Amino acid sequence: MVSRQCDRALIVPDANRILVVTRHYAPEPTGSAPVVQEAAEWLAAQGDAVEVVTVWPNYPHPFIFDGYAKGERDDAIEKAVHVRRWPTWPVKGRKLLSRFGPELRFMMQLLAARVTGRIRPSRHVLSLCPSILTVLGALPLRARGGRHVVMVHDIQSGLGSAIEGGGALMAILQKVEAWTLNRADQIVVLSPAMEQALRRIGVRTPALIVPPHIDTCAITPQPAPEGAPPTLMYSGNLGQKQGLDQLIDLAALLKADAPHVRILVRGEGSVKARLVERAAEMGHSNIVFEPLVDKAQIARSLAEGDVHLVPQLAGGREFAMPSKAFAIMAAGRPFIATADPDSPMAALTHALGAGICVPCENPRAFADAALALLADPERRAAMGVAGRAHVTTEVDTQVVMRKIRQCLVGDGLTLKDQSAPCSASISATS
Numbered sequence: 001m002v003s004r005q006c007d008r009a010l011i012v013p014d015a016n017r018i019l020v021v022t023r024h025y026a027p028e029p030t031g032s033a034p035v036v037q038e039a040a041e042w043l044a045a046q047g048d049a050v051e052v053v054t055v056w057p058n059y060p061h062p063f064i065f066d067g068y069a070k071g072e073r074d075d076a077i078e079k080a081v082h083v084r085r086w087p088t089w090p091v092k093g094r095k096l097l098s099r100f101g102p103e104l105r106f107m108m109q110l111l112a113a114r115v116t117g118r119i120r121p122s123r124h125v126l127s128l129c130p131s132i133l134t135v136l137g138a139l140p141l142r143a144r145g146g147r148h149v150v151m152v153h154d155i156q157s158g159l160g161s162a163i164e165g166g167g168a169l170m171a172i173l174q175k176v177e178a179w180t181l182n183r184a185d186q187i188v189v190l191s192p193a194m195e196q197a198l199r200r201i202g203v204r205t206p207a208l209i210v211p212p213h214i215d216t217c218a219i220t221p222q223p224a225p226e227g228a229p230p231t232l233m234y235s236g237n238l239g240q241k242q243g244l245d246q247l248i249d250l251a252a253l254l255k256a257d258a259p260h261v262r263i264l265v266r267g268e269g270s271v272k273a274r275l276v277e278r279a280a281e282m283g284h285s286n287i288v289f290e291p292l293v294d295k296a297q298i299a300r301s302l303a304e305g306d307v308h309l310v311p312q313l314a315g316g317r318e319f320a321m322p323s324k325a326f327a328i329m330a331a332g333r334p335f336i337a338t339a340d341p342d343s344p345m346a347a348l349t350h351a352l353g354a355g356i357c358v359p360c361e362n363p364r365a366f367a368d369a370a371l372a373l374l375a376d377p378e379r380r381a382a383m384g385v386a387g388r389a390h391v392t393t394e395v396d397t398q399v400v401m402r403k404i405r406q407c408l409v410g411d412g413l414t415l416k417d418q419s420a421p422c423s424a425s426i427s428a429t430s
Contacts, residue, residue: 019122055088110137178202190321191344212323213400221332222303233305238269243313249363302331314360329387354387
């Protein structure tokens with residue numbers, strides 16, 4: 001049943017209403033969902049009337065989350081955000097085509113809701129890519145004279161080409177991406193390389209470059225657990241685009257070179273079963289798989305890693321920027337990324353001194369970098385300080401969301417005063 005608070009959100013004047021359209025939202029624990037959730041809640045905290053239109057949560061699992069599949073939370077107020085959820089099919093399989101059915105269904109639901117009046121157009125529309133079909137379905141939801149801002153977290157055609165190869169399907173997808181994004185008023189991209197990749201496929205819409213935002217008040221440096229072995233950690237989505245087979249190759253080398261070092265993998269996703277099976281077949285007892293922790297425990301979880309691992313696929317450098325790197329820096333920990341030399345991740349590590357980049361698919365370089373950092377606690381601490389300083393001043397939710405909100409609403413709505421981004425001591429990082 002819709003609450004009275006929800007009823008008030010439905011009749012708020014369009015001039016003061018922000019419509020967020022996304023397939024990924026809370027309680028999905030990884031990927032874009034936490035970022036979009038924090039954005040919606042931050043906007044609501046300004047006094048904006050925020051309405052989120054999304055689907056039943058499922059990512060990164062191939063099933064609908066408990067408590068949602070019967071419509072239990074199809075219309076709810078969550079931290080002052082009006083959330084409307086619609087039925088969906090969970091994504092099953094690792095191929096790009098496996099996503100097409102659920103994404104097309106959401107697009108058709110959006111278009112039908114616009115035609116029937118279930119969704120009123122808004123002067124302020126924020127949509128999320130992936131998927132481009134979500135953005136396409138959101139185009140008619142912008143009211144006359146309004147603004148539609150697209151947050152581009154992934155370029156699907158680029159990632160698809162890196163994972164599955166090019167071809168006619170990717171060429172068609174590029175044309176759909178260009179046509180759709182050129183009808184938005186602003187795009188928000190994660191790196192200059194991502195903007196350049198969009199320009200090459202014909203996107204002309206003005207771009208704002210901002211990294212994934214991090215709540216530096218929620219993720220703070222914590223001391224490492226006492227008595228734990230030296231730990232390399234991967235935490236996040238276990239999907240195809242992460243290149244996670246590199247962790248198994250790393251475990252093989254460390255098993256011989258440093259058997260006392262463990263690799264702790266926390267996450268869920270489409271390739272988890274295959275990774276667990278491969279590690280077991282090879283007898284790698286030094287790599288441990290665990291589920292993701294609750295959101296409230298993220299800071300404590302990240303503290304268990306002396307060094308964090310951010311593997312990437314070769315060739316996917318322009319099409320995604322792993323948000324986990326910024327969470328790692330917020331936690332005051334160093335990271336090692338496998339990335340192409342001209343990638344955004346390589347540029348980030350060189351500029352900040354908070355991480356190390358090694359070539360993709362080079363387990364020897366990966367292992368050598370990890371062992372060198374584990375043997376040098378002073379260097380790890382200095383890298384943690386550098387990373388924390390950067391995210392606090394440049395990537396904190398307060399900083400990033402002010403920029404996005406300016407794109408979305410301009411000066412038409414008053415911005416509440418906010419405290420400065422959190423700061424935290426990192427004297428005991430590991």
